[in-house]
Amino acid sequence: MKQSLIIALDFPDLLQTQTFLKQFHSEKLAVKVGMELFYQNGPSIVSFVKEQGHDVFLDLKLHDIPNTVKMAMTGLAALGADMVNVHAAGGQKMMEAAMEGLDKGTSAGKKRPLCIGVTQLTSTSQEQMNAEQNIAGSLEDSVLHYAKLTRQAGLDGVVCSTHEVKNIHERIGHEFLTVTPGIRSAGGQTHDQKRIATPEQARDFGADAIVVGRAITGAADPLRAYLDMKAAWEGISC
Numbered sequence: 494m495k496q497s498l499i500i501a502l503d504f505p506d507l508l509q510t511q512t513f514l515k516q517f518h519s520e521k522l523a524v525k526v527g528m529e530l531f532y533q534n535g536p537s538i539v540s541f542v543k544e545q546g547h548d549v550f551l552d553l554k555l556h557d558i559p560n561t562v563k564m565a566m567t568g569l570a571a572l573g574a575d576m577v578n579v580h581a582a583g584g585q586k587m588m589e590a591a592m593e594g595l596d597k598g599t600s601a602g603k604k605r606p607l608c609i610g611v612t613q614l615t616s617t618s619q620e621q622m623n624a625e626q627n628i629a630g631s632l633e634d635s636v637l638h639y640a641k642l643t644r645q646a647g648l649d650g651v652v653c654s655t656h657e658v659k660n661i662h663e664r665i666g667h668e669f670l671t672v673t674p675g676i677r678s679a680g681g682q683t684h685d686q687k688r689i690a691t692p693e694q695a696r697d698f699g700a701d702a703i704v705v706g707r708a709i710t711g712a713a714d715p716l717r718a719y720l721d722m723k724a725a726w727e728g729i730s731c
């Protein structure tokens with residue numbers, strides 16, 4: 494899923510998902526199935542989207558005791574998603590258990606899904622992190638700390654904002670994936686996101702993939718919004 498623009502399919506049901514995807518005709522997409530769609534429709538939603546030929550990031554952000562996460566990941570590995578994730582705050586042992594579960598659940602001859610750790614949600618601000626999570630210091634340091642922990646646990650990368658990408662790549666390495674939500678066009682509505690950036694900024698900072706939800710799904714013409722965002726992300730002027 495490197496160099497992808499991942500569309501967040503934040504819909505409640507299959508019908509809305511189908512209607513949305515139909516607008517993209519035969520374009521092969523990278524999409525994200527998150528809690529809203531998965532919890533209301535079940536695992537079959539992943540096979541449905543895969544059958545349409547799209548790559549799937551299953552964004553369920555697991556965070557529990559190591560054994561529970563391991564067993565859950567064993568089940569998720571069998572669904573055919575290309576990438577899954579956990580909250581890095583669950584700790585190194587939990588993340589190692591997630592990887593064990595994924596290895597166990599991946600059928601022979603198939604590729605294990607990529608696994609990434611959520612550092613600090615893009616809806617979290619510096620002030621909120623200090624006050625509500627009781628973490629002192631800068632948000633950038635906290636993100637780097639979680640990214641290092643994620644690397645030590647053997648995961649493939651992290652979810653972070655574009656603003657932390659450069660630091661992570663410089664300190665941990667360029668092969669370590671940075672997947673960045675909170676993407677908006679210049680002047681676009683921010684909604685509940687705090688650490689936002691444009692697709693051009695994401696590209697300049699070296700993000701490996703961007704996640705775009707409402708700026709595409711809520712647009713009057715989602716296909717146009719997608720093509721414009723993609724061109725901006727890829728540095729193509731249209």
Ligand SMILES: O=c1ccn([C@@H]2O[C@H](COP(=O)(O)O)[C@@H](O)[C@H]2O)c(=O)[nH]1
Nearest residue numbers: 501527613614615674675704705706707
């Ligand atoms: O830190 C994070 C982790 C995940 N997300 C998810 O990405 C999309 C973003 O949607 P927008 O509509 O583009 O804001 C959404 O599905 C989140 O669950 C995130 O935003 N930040």
